[in-house]
Amino acid sequence: MRSMYVALFLVVLCGIESKLIYPSDSGRVYYTGRVDFHEGNVAKFQWSGVSFSINLKNAKQAPSFMMSGVVTNYDVQCGEKLTSFKTSQHWDLRNYTVNCGDIKPEQEYLITITKRTEAYYGESRFGGFVVDEHAQVSKPEGRKxxxxxxxxxxxxxxxxxxxxxxxxxxxxxxxxxxxxxxxxxxxxxxxxxxxxxxxxxxxxxxxxxxxxxxxxxxxxxxxxxxxxxxxxxxxxxxxxxxxxxxxxxxxxxxxxxxxxxxxxxxxxxxxxxxxxxxxxxxxxxxxxxxxxxxxxxxxxxxxxxxxxxxxxxxxxxxxxxxxxxxxxxxxxxxxxxxxxxxxxxxxxxxxxxxx
Structure with a gap:
């Protein structure tokens, strides 16, 4: 069942009822590296290699995620498919679509976004994942x-x-x-x-x-x-x-x-x-x-x-x-x-x- 917390973000950040937003502090995202949550549901990060992951299942459309900050490059892994993207400098959260190829609802995908560039270039922010209303999102298990x-x-x-x-x-x-x-x-x-x-x-x-x-x-x-x-x-x-x-x-x-x-x-x-x-x-x-x-x-x-x-x-x-x-x-x-x-x-x- 959708929580009011997620529903509010659905209206404010997305405005499209067919989408669900899982904010950065929703408990569904697994992080590696140092991340700052002092601003609530926007995670700030700067060190190299910071990553955030979800397990995605029952999806009918490609998911996306919300980012802002300095010019930064990322690698995006969706199952076996690896792509990359580059953010321009902006401080409003913008959506970036994950390239998973042809989405198969019966298949579970591990999606991981990894920061390629170093702290020297400045701070970035992650707002959360955006998925279709049928999708199931869970937090991956970390390695021992x-x-x-x-x-x-x-x-x-x-x-x-x-x-x-x-x-x-x-x-x-x-x-x-x-x-x-x-x-x-x-x-x-x-x-x-x-x-x-x-x-x-x-x-x-x-x-x-x-x-x-x-x-x-x-x-x-x-x-x-x-x-x-x-x-x-x-x-x-x-x-x-x-x-x-x-x-x-x-x-x-x-x-x-x-x-x-x-x-x-x-x-x-x-x-x-x-x-x-x-x-x-x-x-x-x-x-x-x-x-x-x-x-x-x-x-x-x-x-x-x-x-x-x-x-x-x-x-x-x-x-x-x-x-x-x-x-x-x-x-x-x-x-x-x-x-x-x-x-x-x-x-x-x-x-x-x-x-």
């Missing part, structure tokens, strides 16, 4: 294994669709195809991506001081990645595995932090992760693929923690086709990284990894 990836441009998928020479932009990066998302799929895990191109652990790219305020630890607590916002509730998503790829930007130019400065901030960040996610979380720290972080292996070894690991991935990209824009991994390079990272996790992660 949860992962979080924390990093900079490589973790975002910077320029992984580009053909060198090129600079990354909203059209040639795809977080769904970055090593982070590919690793999660290989391990059958739900995942959250916290990344920002140019971000460092102690010093972000191009800053004039060796230790600066705009590094990752100052953004990590934010639902939308805003500097020092500290508004994310870590109880909403507790991963068993955290993967960190940070430090390359710290040493990419001068003045770089001293080993003592970098080590102190890195250790504080690892302590924070254990504090918010618990002592049993597995933390994987890796170098590369652009350059090694000086003495990162030493920092990890000195902690003497059974569930904290170091992995060198600086020499994975061996072929020209492995590189996208500005020597960053292409989708092929991302795949190579994901294979090595997922195999290493399988060997060292003691809890069962979903098959």
């Amino acid at each position: 294994l949860k992962m979080e990836f924390i990093g900079a441009s490589v973790t975002c998928g910077y320029g992984n669709l580009g053909t060198p020479p090129c600079e990354s932009n909203v059209d040639n990066e795809n977080a769904r195809l970055a090593y982070s998302s590919q690793t999660a799929r290989m391990l059958n895990a739900d995942h959250s991506i916290i990344c920002w191109s140019g971000m460092g652990m102690a010093r972000s790219y191009g800053d004039k001081f060796p230790v600066t305020e705009n590094s990752m630890p100052h953004h990590f607590n934010g639902t939308l990645g805003k500097l020092n916002s500290n508004d994310w509730d870590f109880k909403r998503f507790i991963p068993q595995i955290v993967v960190i790829n940070l430090g390359g930007n710290d040493y990419s130019s001068k003045p770089s932090p001293s080993f003592e400065q970098f080590s102190q901030i890195y250790n504080r960040f690892l302590d924070l992760i254990r504090r918010v996610y618990g002592q049993t979380v597995y933390i994987y720290n890796f170098d590369g693929p652009l350059n090694n972080v000086p003495r990162l292996a030493e920092i990890i070894a000195n902690r003497k923690e059974a569930r904290t690991f170091y992995l060198d991935l600086a020499h994975v990209l061996t072929e020209k086709a492995d590189r996208g824009c500005n020597s960053h991994p292409s989708v092929k390079g991302d795949y190579k990284m994901a294979v090595q990272l997922s195999e290493f996790i399988k060997k060292t992660f003691k809890s069962p990894v979903n098959k």
Whole structure:
């Protein structure tokens, strides 16, 4: 039976009685990544790879969904069919139709919309799904294994669709195809991506001081990645595995932090992760693929923690086709990284990894 809550949205947002609207906070949508619900039934999000999914059954028409915000690219999966679309910048909710091919009412479809572009480009908003009045909508079940990836441009998928020479932009990066998302799929895990191109652990790219305020630890607590916002509730998503790829930007130019400065901030960040996610979380720290972080292996070894690991991935990209824009991994390079990272996790992660 339709609730009054949904019916009101039917009139206000749609105005067509043959359609049902399931708002973003209707309880029928499954989210991965950080999403802000402070504005009620419009979900705000900004980090790479945020996704929202529904199960759709008994539909006679293609569903749609409501979006607004900055210029952003998305991948849309409907069953086996994968398409993409791009929003222009607008702050009123607009409808975008899901391409499912020929809809078969007797078939159940898993529909997932995934944000391809990174937090750097700004905030987006999701208003909900719109389906025909005969359709049945249910919330998909999440995967048991949860992962979080924390990093900079490589973790975002910077320029992984580009053909060198090129600079990354909203059209040639795809977080769904970055090593982070590919690793999660290989391990059958739900995942959250916290990344920002140019971000460092102690010093972000191009800053004039060796230790600066705009590094990752100052953004990590934010639902939308805003500097020092500290508004994310870590109880909403507790991963068993955290993967960190940070430090390359710290040493990419001068003045770089001293080993003592970098080590102190890195250790504080690892302590924070254990504090918010618990002592049993597995933390994987890796170098590369652009350059090694000086003495990162030493920092990890000195902690003497059974569930904290170091992995060198600086020499994975061996072929020209492995590189996208500005020597960053292409989708092929991302795949190579994901294979090595997922195999290493399988060997060292003691809890069962979903098959």
